[in-house]
Amino acid sequence: MKVLRDKKAVLVFLLPALLLYTVIVFLPIAESAYYSFYNWNGVSAMELVGLGNYRHLLQDRVFRQAFGNNLKYILYVVSVQVAVGLIVAILLTYVRRFRELIRTLYYIPSVITVVAIAQLFRSFYSYSPTGLINMLLIWLHIEPVPFLSDYATALFSVSMVEGWQFTGVYMMIFFAALISIPADIEESGRIDGATERQLFFHIKLPYILNVVGLALILSLVGALRGFAAPMLLTRGGPGNQTEILATYMYKKAFLSAQLGYGSTIAVIIALLSFAGVLLVNRATAASRDA
Amino acid sequence: MTLVILLLMIVQVYPMLWLMLSSFRDNIELSTRPFSLPSSFTLANFSTVFLKSNMLLYMRNSAFVALVSLSLIVLLGSMASYAISKLRFRMSKAAFSYFLIGLTIPYQVTLIPLFIMYTKLNVLDTHLALILPLIAFSMPVTVLLCVNFYRYIPDEIVEAAVMEGCGPYRIYSAIIVPLSANVMITVLSMSFIFVWNDYIFSVVFLNSTHLKTVSLGLQDFIGSHGLTDWGATFASICISTLPTLLIYFLLNSRVVDGMTLGAVKA
Numbered sequence A: 001m002k003v004l005r006d007k008k009a010v011l012v013f014l015l016p017a018l019l020l021y022t023v024i025v026f027l028p029i030a031e032s033a034y035y036s037f038y039n040w041n042g043v044s045a046m047e048l049v050g051l052g053n054y055r056h057l058l059q060d061r062v063f064r065q066a067f068g069n070n071l072k073y074i075l076y077v078v079s080v081q082v083a084v085g086l087i088v089a090i091l092l093t094y095v096r097r098f099r100e101l102i103r104t105l106y107y108i109p110s111v112i113t114v115v116a117i118a119q120l121f122r123s124f125y126s127y128s129p130t131g132l133i134n135m136l137l138i139w140l141h142i143e144p145v146p147f148l149s150d151y152a153t154a155l156f157s158v159s160m161v162e163g164w165q166f167t168g169v170y171m172m173i174f175f176a177a178l179i180s181i182p183a184d185i186e187e188s189g190r191i192d193g194a195t196e197r198q199l200f201f202h203i204k205l206p207y208i209l210n211v212v213g214l215a216l217i218l219s220l221v222g223a224l225r226g227f228a229a230p231m232l233l234t235r236g237g238p239g240n241q242t243e244i245l246a247t248y249m250y251k252k253a254f255l256s257a258q259l260g261y262g263s264t265i266a267v268i269i270a271l272l273s274f275a276g277v278l279l280v281n282r283a284t285a286a287s288r289d290a
Numbered sequence B: 001m002t003l004v005i006l007l008l009m010i011v012q013v014y015p016m017l018w019l020m021l022s023s024f025r026d027n028i029e030l031s032t033r034p035f036s037l038p039s040s041f042t043l044a045n046f047s048t049v050f051l052k053s054n055m056l057l058y059m060r061n062s063a064f065v066a067l068v069s070l071s072l073i074v075l076l077g078s079m080a081s082y083a084i085s086k087l088r089f090r091m092s093k094a095a096f097s098y099f100l101i102g103l104t105i106p107y108q109v110t111l112i113p114l115f116i117m118y119t120k121l122n123v124l125d126t127h128l129a130l131i132l133p134l135i136a137f138s139m140p141v142t143v144l145l146c147v148n149f150y151r152y153i154p155d156e157i158v159e160a161a162v163m164e165g166c167g168p169y170r171i172y173s174a175i176i177v178p179l180s181a182n183v184m185i186t187v188l189s190m191s192f193i194f195v196w197n198d199y200i201f202s203v204v205f206l207n208s209t210h211l212k213t214v215s216l217g218l219q220d221f222i223g224s225h226g227l228t229d230w231g232a233t234f235a236s237i238c239i240s241t242l243p244t245l246l247i248y249f250l251l252n253s254r255v256v257d258g259m260t261l262g263a264v265k266a
Helices: A007-035 A052-059 A061-094 A099-111 A114-125 A132-139 A154-165 A167-179 A183-191 A196-207 A209-224 A228-233 A245-255 A259-289 B002-022 B027-032 B044-052 B055-085 B092-104 B108-121 B128-150 B155-163 B168-179 B181-196 B200-205 B230-250 B252-259
Strands: none
Touching: A007 A259, A007 B055, A007 B092, A007 B108, A007 B128, A007 B168, A052 A061, A052 A259, A061 A099, A061 A154, A061 A167, A061 A209, A061 A245, A061 A259, A061 B002, A099 A154, A099 A167, A099 B002, A099 B230, A099 B252, A114 A132, A114 A154, A114 A228, A114 B002, A114 B230, A154 A167, A154 A228, A167 A209, A167 B252, A183 A196, A196 A209, A209 A259, A209 B092, A228 A245, A245 A259, A245 B108, A259 B092, A259 B108, B002 B230, B027 B230, B044 B055, B044 B230, B055 B092, B055 B128, B055 B168, B055 B181, B055 B230, B092 B128, B108 B128, B108 B200, B128 B181, B128 B200, B128 B252, B155 B168, B181 B230, B181 B252, B230 B252
């Protein structure tokens, strides 16, 4: 099929997408690395500082806090999304009536802009005037909590916006995997007298392990892209309690015009995401072999 | 167990319902009796949004950005996927993997370099500044979905077309495109939601009020001292999310399919 080996045709079809993708998505990683060796405010001449920005990072208390917060943020988001998603999916496999309706409704928050969801949560979390959640707490005779301004609760509260919003995505993924388990595998387990719990941990979970790995990666990547919720709800406050790498990078680069230093943070974000994806890949591969 | 499901449903669905109901409440009732059904359905919030805000303008901007982005996402994505799955060249597998890496790259990493590039090219504060990364970041998912779909188009069909004298361009337009309707609807519905909901590129690259997209516009009802007109905010959220909700309810399984990378085939 010589026609299909037409080199010019390959270029014509592949190049537009490939070029755009390379210039906009890929090249910036290399560019960030390049800019991270300079001090630059975007206007005056660039000043080469070598590893200066990285040395500065290590001593920057806000950066260290943002890094730690970011790991926590990811942990909270991923655990809520994967755990709740999995629980809802498992429960749904036992439900017969309204199953489709439940799935459809449950997914709705995932298609709404995060800005809207963040606004909604800002109103729910409100301490004064008393927001929905605090009204509920008062009704249950529990002290109201200033969710977004208390050091102890701010980061968790902010991470729940994204955690809550996309739970439906993971429910869908797990549900599809669970109902694709061949009935006879489950049946033979039942005949052998396995309880529902044993059935889940020894038969169903191993069967969908691939999907769990995929879900973990998706959730991790999603959490790493997190930015809007802390930006809109707390702008990193109170006292950097909800500062994550993305908000810190944004502030440095676009609010204080430190493009070089901002790029250094961007490099760390890129490294963190590669490390994360690799880790999840390894972990699922290992547990599959085990 | 029904109870647990009910509880989880309330946690996930009630806030949405509450949001819709609240857009019909006046602000006094919002702060005094937010749980009850609205005592009187007022349309005041919606009239505030339509008459006193720029929401319609923002929606027109988002619609424009979506129109341009979606057309190019579909065109570029399907062309590249055709090359990867049906044309024969040595690097086709590598090209596919290269696109897939993009799935794991956080948007934030690109912001500073794009900002610098835009400043040089004078496209900062234009819709183009938004459209470019929205298309580029849609390529990985689009290529993944399309290539997986095109693999189901038998090579025999393509080979038969070659026998009849079709060139690579004719095969794309006469065979691949007509057979793509299914996957294109998935790509379009998912990309629409992605593009319409964008916040990060809008907030970094747009400055002028007349260019703002809906995500930015939703902030308009927060006063300078953090005092928020909640009624109007909820109403504007309802209005601005209507297009995505509509698409979701019409093309339910396609949206889910796209947003889960096609992992879901139920």
